[in-house]
Amino acid sequence: MAKEQTAEKGITSRAEDFAAWYNDVVLKAELADYSPVRGCMVIRPRGYRIWELMQRALDDLFKETGHENAYFPLFIPQSFLAREAEHVEGFSPQLAVVTHGGGKELEEPLVVRPTSETIIYAMLSKWIQSYRDLPVLLNQWANVVRWEMRTRLFLRTTEFLWQEGHTAHATAEEAEAEARTILGVYRRFMEEWMAMPVLTGQKTDAEKFAGAVRTYSCEALMQDNRALQAGTSHFLGQNFARAFGVQFQTAQGDMDYVWSTSWGVSTRLIGGLVMTHGDDVGLVCPPRLAPLQVVVVPIWKSDTDSGSVLEAARRVEDALRAGGIRVNVDDRESMTPGAKYYYWELRGVPVRLEVGPRDVAQGQVVLARRTGGKVPVPVASVLESVKAALEEIQAELLRAARERREANSLRHVNRDQLTEYMEAGGGFAYGGFCGSPECEVEIKERTKATIRVLPDPEFRSDPPPASCAWCGKKAVTEAVWARAY
């Protein structure tokens, strides 16, 4: 019956087909749409507003930690990419190439940026002379292009929107600290705004960014038990500085290459938000990132009621808006209240306020949570009630997501357990790792699971695993495996 209902309403259930459910939610909640351009999506207003709220929060956190925004060219001369050997090897298969401009063939083709290290280091070599010019702490909000064979709305698209941070420092220690600071900023944003708990740690060499010395990552577990790499922060050492000759005079008068980092999160996060909190009715949006936090639905049966009900609804709207709440009255006359409930539930609005004639008479409204539960609250204190509800929903979403992740994590796995766990649908599998690329590759081939991270101390098992989950030899570290997006 439940299944029939959702089918009627046009959303596949998660149990039936998670991937189809995801596409249904994204399309029907009007977050995004397919475009006529292969692999490229259109981000519709309801989706873009979430991105704007994400941008605002992240941008404030970046600025608080001393970063400034700048903008570098979309196009990069093809030869620039070749200067860092691993970088070009990693990105070459994914490039979009401009060969003609202004009606003529270009002397040197231009690559549409897949990431901006190369063009930024070319500029830094011009701007940095002395230790006094350091650190340089830049961020850029931009579109990037990586040719993809299989695309998924938000999760993997040929063009996507992101921010890319790029910093240069006088010492390796400072750069390393920066890369870790940003990992913390990302984690804080993902947990406090997105209500999406993440596991942090370091990538293996096989999984790190092309050109990095070390890559740190935030990994979230989606409801289908696949991992989502949600944000990465790279310690680049002096790799790009050497490739582009970014040297500076030290306080001691010597010349040295700068030490650098880069880091990014993208519109992929919107996909992560959907797959962390959504249910079979549609989107569930954490209050802090909800384009609309509250919708007020006036309910009337007769024309005599409609005036006073609508007036009461407007007064509630005014009071909430004055209190900083993103709120709208849905006063459409062509739709029943029930249809409006469904409309806004599908679109993930955290709180609905229902106002009928009896509520007006009693000086109350009915507060319904997207996550369940309905209570009457006095109009006189509606702002306080709504604020409390939004905070509780925000906290509850994080708690529930964390609980789900822990329920879908298995520790101290051995070879058989790892194999079975992944075959049964997976989750985070913690186990010992001998560090050999052979084991890493074999596990990937046999289980389709990759090492998401070598987890940071707070996530590690106690006691630590002694032997490699795969080959049984001495473990040099703990690793977390999962099938991933």
Place this chain on the structure above:
Amino acid sequence: MAKEQTAEKGITSRAEDFAAWYNDVVLKAELADYSPVRGCMVIRPRGYRIWELMQRALDDLFKETGHENAYFPLFIPQSFLAREAEHVEGFSPQLAVVTHGGGKELEEPLVVRPTSETIIYAMLSKWIQSYRDLPVLLNQWANVVRWEMRTRLFLRTTEFLWQEGHTAHATAEEAEAEARTILGVYRRFMEEWMAMPVLTGQKTDAEKFAGAVRTYSCEALMQDNRALQAGTSHFLGQNFARAFGVQFQTAQGDMDYVWSTSWGVSTRLIGGLVMTHGDDVGLVCPPRLAPLQVVVVPIWKSDTDSGSVLEAARRVEDALRAGGIRVNVDDRESMTPGAKYYYWELRGVPVRLEVGPRDVAQGQVVLARRTGGKVPVPVASVLESVKAALEEIQAELLRAARERREANSLRHVNRDQLTEYMEAGGGFAYGGFCGSPECEVEIKERTKATIRVLPDPEFRSDPPPASCAWCGKKAVTEAVWARAY
């Protein structure tokens, strides 16, 4: 002497060479830099921060008038552009074309968007069915690419950042009203935030947007008496709707094509800001768009003073920041106060506060305006003093720019006057226009001046010109000529 001084400091004077002065200011105030990619610039943090403040103000104005942001693909199939005949003719010579993606030649080349009408109308045809879906009021913040032969930092670059509004309506009247509303929003932003007065009006057919029925424009006059087209708003009629089949069912049950508009302003505005207010010392930034509104410079001669002076400076900084002012203390020890004054004047900071030991003793700071004048103000009321100064500077910049524009406008020009005026350096020349393309072309060839607008009523001459400034035949309208960027 004055000239030598500015030469010493590295900025060409405006009188000597306005174009060189402009480049000096943009480069030395660190607003932007040349990039290794032909025609593309790098927007540095000090320039990008101005753009962010512009974006915030404009975005608020767009949202207040009911618009929502969305994001459409960077790439457009080449065939899409061809669907609107005038559009493709106008943009073809300026296109950057992607022919290869993911290591393979593409079946159909992709154009890097020079503007997004075509891809947006392709989507609107999918989203709009009924009059109930209208109006659609969209805006996009994005980068666009138009191949340019001669580029100038901010003013004309191959890639630039802009916003492009795209709206669809049920009637021609609504679309026309929207195009005019946005023209008003642009004018308000340019005058109230940028302190840049603009002339508004309609473009001639020769100067209108490729694909528009009518183009409205905001035109500003720079200090070298050349006009800058600062923002345009287009009534597109049903041109794009027909090209992409964007039909809807009317309230009466008929099918009709939507009526639409598009409108945009770009990072070019930063160039306009520089050329409207800058002086031979450098940038002068209107307070509402200044990345830093106030810099506090502590002054000490002995180490015994430095503690109390710096402490006083910090207290002032805290008080101002708590009051919503963008302020920093310049506590660099390697620089003299005089060098700091020059450093921040070049970068256009509207207000400088000087704090020395005597000021601390007297409970005052010295408030110096970028536009001239220095007075002591009590620390107790520093926030009020600074707020008042910022408001006065903002108003004074607009007043001065408007005065300059009026002093460089000539009305009721005849053929000789128009020719001489443009040869002598130009300005806005108002005169009668017979409406013939022949006169328009000939004036352009002889004087290098184009019709900037057929001015809106409030800008028209009284009495209206009776005859064409060029051919002497009966005037059908008044026109404003200028040499333009």
